[in-house]
Amino acid sequence: MSISNMKSMSALVQLSASSDDTTNYIEMPLVQGMGFVTSVYHGDLIPEIGSLVGIDSFTQEVVSDSRSTKRSNILSNILKYRVTLYSGSEWLIYVTLPSSSDSFELTISDTSIVGSAAIDGLIIQSVVAPEDSSLETYYDQSAGMYVTGADVKGSVSDDSAEYSFVYSTEGSSESGNPIIFALPHHVQSLTSDCYAAALDIQLPSTTKGNMTAFLTNELVMSETLETSISFLPWSQTMTGSLSYTSEQLNLIVNAANSELNVDIAETVASLDSTYSSGKVIDKYAYILLVVSEIIQDEEATNSTLSALKDAFTPFLENKQYYPFMYDQKFKGVTSTASNDGDTGADYGSGYYNDHHFHYGYYVHAAAVVGYIDKKLGGTWAEDNKDWVNALIRDVANPSEDDTYFPVSRMFDWFQGHSWAAGLFASGDGKNEESTSEDYNFAYAMKMWGNVIGDGSMESRGSLMLSVMSRAMNMYFYYKSDNTVEPSDILPNKVSGIFFENKVTYTTYFGSPDEHPEYVHGIHMLPITPASSLIRIPSYVEEEWDDQISTFIDDVDSGWTGILRLNQALYDASTSYSFFSSDSWTDTYLDNGQSRTWSLAFSAGVMNAS
Template sequence: MSHNDHFLFPKVQSSVLSDPSLFFSRNLLSSPLPTNSFFQNFTLKNGDYPEYIHPYLIKSACSSISISYPSIFHNPPSIYQKFVRDLTIFATDKTTSASDKSHVITSYSDLSVTLDIPSSNLRFFLVRGSPFLTCSVTRKTRISIYSVHAILSVSSNSSLTKHTIKLNNGQTWIIYASSSVSLNPSVSLITSGGFSGILRIVVLSDSDPTCESIVDHFSYCYPTSGVAVLTKSSCVEYKWKKKGWGDLLMLAHPLHLDIICKDYCNVKILENFKYKSIDGDLVGIVGDCWMLKPHQVSVTWHSIKWVNEESYAEIVTALAKDVDSLDSSAITAKSSYFYGKLIARAARLALIAEEVCFLVVLPAIRKFLKNTIEPWLDGTFNGNGSTDSEADIGFGVYNDHNCHIGYFLYGIAVLTKIDSTWGKRYKPQAYSLVADFMNLDCLSNSNYPRMRCFDFYKLHSWAGGLTEFADGRYQQSTSEAVNSYYSAALMGLAYGDTHLVATGSTLAALETQAAKKWWHVKEGDNLYGEEFTRENRVVSVLWANKRDIGLWFASPVCRERRLGIQLLPISPISEVLFSDIEYTRQLVNWTLPALGREGVGDGWKGFVYALEAIYDSESALKKIRKLSGHDNGNSLANLLWWVHSREGKCYWSRVLPFSFVIAA
């Protein structure tokens, strides 16, 4: 993803982007800056919107850092965590600073961000999954700690290195100091004498009566940063840098616990040491190196089960009509998103034609793909997103780059497969598109930021771009995110690039498991509470700090759209995303009554019937045959291919096309 990213598309000066570089230290400005990171709010406008850095909401404002151990509010329309300034830490006496910003980002990585407060001597190591907030006081400084709650008591040990703070909201916080410091409490403010060294701040969880003794034991070792490494064995390895002495205590979310290799690096799981979170309970893990091994994913051009040969005729008839309707000159779509969907739709027709041995249509599809893809790769796109932040669904402000580009990569992969000469000609441009959202480098000479959309702690992608949101980044369509990495893996197959195949496969596997964990709401699950689970089978928009049932483009009553946006585009990888047949049945049964509303389009109905085909292909086929239209990224041929491959058999006697499987 980096060896071919020297190609650059024409640059366009944006008039709608903010300048996030204002919050970064100068030594970081030589590298492309992140645009969808877990700390993005710290870089936008005033930088004073909170971010969720598990297990705390952190807010930087007025040269201070506020920490909140949030309460979770459940109801059918949404679930959210409320930010409250439980504790606010700042220097009592401000120093003179050349910067007028509340904070400066001095370093960041996959699992951490470090904030310096220019008007003081305070540096905060914000490391994801640390139960402690760690502050380095670089010079002797008087510290103040404010709370919106009444401070009931402050008690200290004899060495003045451990201070226990009880608040009237029921919380108990502990402050550990690397050397003696005296605290002077009042009703809502605690002040200290001069101090330099390390402060570690932690709230006691009420999940385990031994919580205090555990944090006592691990208070001496603190993380300063953390990186994620994709290994050759298709795993993700976490490595934290630490200081102090003893073992490192961190917190794992539910997906971590599903895929962590428990025997690796002697990690120890503290099953009763838990912190509540909107993502599910965070559980204590002892160890500064983790290995995460996602489930196996097969990346293949064609259906996993194959199509029944008896069904070829019906598919071929639809295929001939769908191909005959291809006309690049008739396309009216201007945005990269809707244009890309049309490209990927045509590419699907080529692969279906291969699978049902109807190769006569390939020249027409190849011509269409060339005519539609080449103008974008040749740089004739006018950059309309640079002057209109709403154009291209926010592509110009770095929203949803993986989803948009993923559709193009699918078309490029298929066209390269059927026309290797074309693929060789446009390989630099193709790899530059991949690198836009899948660059693994952290080097200053890279053209793109590291992993623009993918979050190595949450293990899924984020959207939002350079837009400030009160609840952090969000993701709406998990299936389009999966498609982006799947398409990159297919492009690797087309070019014979095993590294790209492995990387795309691993990310697609992680994205898939994250979708099943946090978007797919099964009956009887307790992750989101009884009321939300009773009323919903899918999360529509997942924010860092909230779960919404409404879509950006539809209200909650549009269940067919809520289902469809988590399925489209339909391709072989869809079978992996919806491998849980019982959940799929629940989702379809929850959705079907909504199809009776006036104005429900056949395009969205097609996605509902496609999922129904997983467990009842006969019923779904009858309904699909009656549809009068399809989503602009879908087709009758694609739906028929999908239904008939639900009941297909593997014909091992035939020569199968090459596929790539990563070990789980």
């Protein structure tokens, strides 16, 4: 088996008896959304189709319309068969002959379906038969044509955006179109013109509900971008502008003075992982935002900005604990932690695990430093643009013209979110454990694009956020009215680890039986101005009432602060009361969270809501 033509939405699998045989082989294009499983036979191979559960019945179908015996819904060189397995499932098989004069048939032989001859260029397509047999006409109309790939295209105008999957095809069909399937979040955002191609055929996906069939070669979705999200606190609950009382400002000042009473550069340099270093440098970037934009303390701004530049210096010079390298095989910027053979070192970053989680913190911190520095007349962002852009290109390169990185390594435009498993094999496919660190990267990319004047990058980040908001509220965050995921997992309120093939209510570092704060909190951190776009207030309230309220009083760790700042997304008043309490202790802070930002965020949202 060999795999070629690997793109962001497709790959071509080739099967042959040996790698040296370039004449006799089967081609199987795998494309996200494909309507048929398609095999193209080359050389002298005789088709044989089997089933692990066994074949109960097998018949050839005569295709005609209701008015005559003319084969109006299917091309004349296509044969149609119906297969019923012992499991009860029913399949349709379409055989497209290179020429209508070719002599060929499929028959049962023992436990397999076997072709009568070897025909070069023979196409065999299979699909689950719809429960309503009248809908088979759409498969008849699209048989003979198959998708081989898809391009993602997009455009933005002000706060409106469209993105599309444009499918490339081979073969011919009666309708002139292939069948493709769309996920629920696609269907919800399809343009009206595109929705007109919808069929009444649905097919269960593995973990994302029912897919809907379309007789078309293009899906076009529209999204509205939230242009008010920027550097400072924001929530969907806000109806007014950001403001603070003098009492709140005094408390924020005291918190900032306390938390800035450290050597920031040394604190960051002392950490032994790309992930932790990123979280901590971004923690101080948020404090810089507060002292510059909210407290407006010029002296503190200058000193904190200088300290953060110093903290970035080892990374810009590639002298951090685990230096980066450019991997020529898989074309990416990776940690060198695994170069001695330890695949799990640095959270697997050397094997592309969690790159969007890790790099999002650096990109946002760089955006803040660049933003404040630029206001003060500096050129830090321009001077270090290539380094930051390399991290973004590693995760979210938008173009095949950039040959140093694959297109969209982490973010899956079809699925509506990123995958985090890197190169590690998994029997249940790729997975994602932290949705919040996923959209944190998109938010960071958006803000960095804003700072360096790259409008396209900023727009891509905004569009990714809108797509994730729609997808994550269907597949990862479970309100009681969710109609996509199975009803028996909705009470969990959150997915846990979301695989391609299963949803597991747990984390890699602890179970909800002992630490329920883990499985909920990992989908919250960090709380940023983008959080409320994804974690919508009504969902956050449901999750709090149904789950978090049942265990929050038992949590006494850095997860406490994460849960409580998340509370500000629907109840900022109670959240602020927690962070401003006289009984406050820094035990409640995760290493990437500051009391300064927590006070500024919760108070700002509370006052403006």
